[in-house]
Amino acid sequence: MSLGFTRRSYYAGTVLLGLMLAAVYGLALTGLQAIERATNGWGLSVYFFRVTYLLNGPWYLTWLTSFVGLTLLFVFGMWFGLVYRRWNVAGLVAFIAALVTLLLGGALIATWASAWASIGHFFTRLSASGLTGVLAALAVALLAGGAATIRRVTV
Amino acid sequence: MTPTISVTGLSRHYHHHTALDGITLDIEGPCITGLLGRNGAGKTTLMRIVAAQEFPSAGQVRVLGGNPAESEEVLRKMIFIREDQEFPDIKVRQVLQVASWFYPNWSRDLAETLRADFDLPDSRPVKKLSRGMRAALGIVMGLAARAEVTLFDEPYAGLDAVARQIFYDRLLADYVEHPRTVVLSTHLIDEVADCRSG
Numbered sequence: 001m002s003l004g005f006t007r008r009s010y011y012a013g014t015v016l017l018g019l020m021l022a023a024v025y026g027l028a029l030t031g032l033q034a035i036e037r038a039t040n041g042w043g044l045s046v047y048f049f050r051v052t053y054l055l056n057g058p059w060y061l062t063w064l065t066s067f068v069g070l071t072l073l074f075v076f077g078m079w080f081g082l083v084y085r086r087w088n089v090a091g092l093v094a095f096i097a098a099l100v101t102l103l104l105g106g107a108l109i110a111t112w113a114s115a116w117a118s119i120g121h122f123f124t125r126l127s128a129s130g131l132t133g134v135l136a137a138l139a140v141a142l143l144a145g146g147a148a149t150i151r152r153v154t155v
Numbered sequence: 156m157t158p159t160i161s162v163t164g165l166s167r168h169y170h171h172h173t174a175l176d177g178i179t180l181d182i183e184g185p186c187i188t189g190l191l192g193r194n195g196a197g198k199t200t201l202m203r204i205v206a207a208q209e210f211p212s213a214g215q216v217r218v219l220g221g222n223p224a225e226s227e228e229v230l231r232k233m234i235f236i237r238e239d240q241e242f243p244d245i246k247v248r249q250v251l252q253v254a255s256w257f258y259p260n261w262s263r264d265l266a267e268t269l270r271a272d273f274d275l276p277d278s279r280p281v282k283k284l285s286r287g288m289r290a291a292l293g294i295v296m297g298l299a300a301r302a303e304v305t306l307f308d309e310p311y312a313g314l315d316a317v318a319r320q321i322f323y324d325r326l327l328a329d330y331v332e333h334p335r336t337v338v339l340s341t342h343l344i345d346e347v348a349d350c351r352s353g
Contacts, residue, residue: 003257004230004302006207151225155208 007150015143018074026066030059057128065132072139079146086153157220159184159304159336160205165214167200174200178214184304184336187326189347191340198340199238202308205338206235218304233304234258236297238312240289247284247292248277251299258300265329266299272321286313294322298329305337319346 033049041047049055055062083095110116126134158181165178174197182188190198203209205216207223207230216223223229242250247270255261270277273291281289290313297305311319323346330337341347 003254004233005257006225006227006230008225009227152210154210155203 007153008147011147011150014078015075015146018078019071022067022070022074025070026063029055029066030063033062034059054128054131061129061132065128065135068132068136068139072135072142075139075142075146079142079149082146082149082153086149156183158182158217159219160338161215161217162201162205163215165201165204165216166212167197167204167209168212175204175211182336182338185330185334187330187337187339189339189341191342191344191347193342199308202235202237202306202338202340206230206233206306208235231257232302233306234297234300234302235306236293236308236310238290238309240293240310242281242289242292244280244282246278246280247275250281250292251277251295254296254300258302260301260333262299262301265301266295269295269298269325272325273318287315287318290314291318298325301329301333301335303335305335307337307339309341310339319343323349 029049033055036042036047036049055065080092080095084092087094110119123131160180160182162178162180165175166173167175178197178201190201192198200209204211205218205223207216207225210224218229219232221229223233243253245253251266251270255263255266269291273288273295275284275288275291275295281292284292290311294307294310297307297310311322314322326337326339339347
């Protein structure tokens with residue numbers, strides 16, 4: 001930021017870099033999966049890049065799911081970094097505690113509402129592309145969280 | 156006339172420590188302004204707030220008539236070189252190349268002249284530079300950018316006396332040719348006084 005750009009620009013540029021990296025790594029995973037399929041598991045029936053249900057469809061779906069998954073991990077990690085930069089260790093611990101509380105709270109509510117069966121049905125009915133959509137929505141939510149956090153980050 | 160930098164009632168508190176307390180000042184450029192004070196006087200905090208790298212607890216900052224916080228228009232006309240300036244892990248010439256992308260008035264010739272003056276090896280990675288060389292690299296960026304507002308926060312930490320004199324000489328020579336608003340914080344009062352009389 002010594003070079004005169006805003007937090008907004010910095011965040012947008014970093015996200016763009018993350019998206020590009022996810023796209024390239026997704027292509028690499030897709031290519032390796034294609035080679036793996038063409039060689040019947042490297043000639044040994046060993047499949048590293050075929051993940052049952054998740055990465056087991058056509059090449060474009062493999063790429064899309066890989067891209068979205070890698071993007072999700074990138075923005076989640078970036079949000080952790082931003083929280084640390086803004087609120088230091090205490091803030092990071094509080095952030096992790098809040099996430100754990102959120103998960104536990106969700107689990108408790110699901111238990112009290114006897115909703116676990118419905119949740120199970122939702123995921124078993126969900127296709128790989130549908131799950132990719134859920135992950136993409138989560139990535140967008142995390143992106144928004146990161147954008148809100150960086151607004152007051154000091155350098 | 157609108158001051159280049161205008162600070163009104165600026166305060167910054169960190170928990171129980173007050174770094175700035177009701178600072179008000181106007182700097183009307185073009186000029187070179189010295190910010191003198193002892194260690195811990197709040198010079199760095201003031202400059203960080205002016206450069207929108209820090210936020211005030213109270214008060215207002217205007218640079219070139221606008222609020223610098225998240226203002227692309229203002230920030231693009233300002234460069235801030237810190238004492239603890241951090242660089243990405245790339246080579247000297249790449250740092251200067253990247254810096255040149257952000258400043259329309261960037262002078263490649265001046266950057267090259269300064270790099271030679273400070274004996275900065277352009278193919279050396281920044282992480283292998285000495286502390287003084289990193290300080291020199293910051294100075295090269297700060298001067299070659301020819302930004303309308305140039306903030307130097309004790310930029311010569313680690314530089315020897317000869318290199319510091321080169322900095323003063325080049326700063327004054329370039330300022331005469333390209334007047335702009337330069338704010339220079341330091342606690343080396345004698346040297347700055349010599350610079351003024353020179």
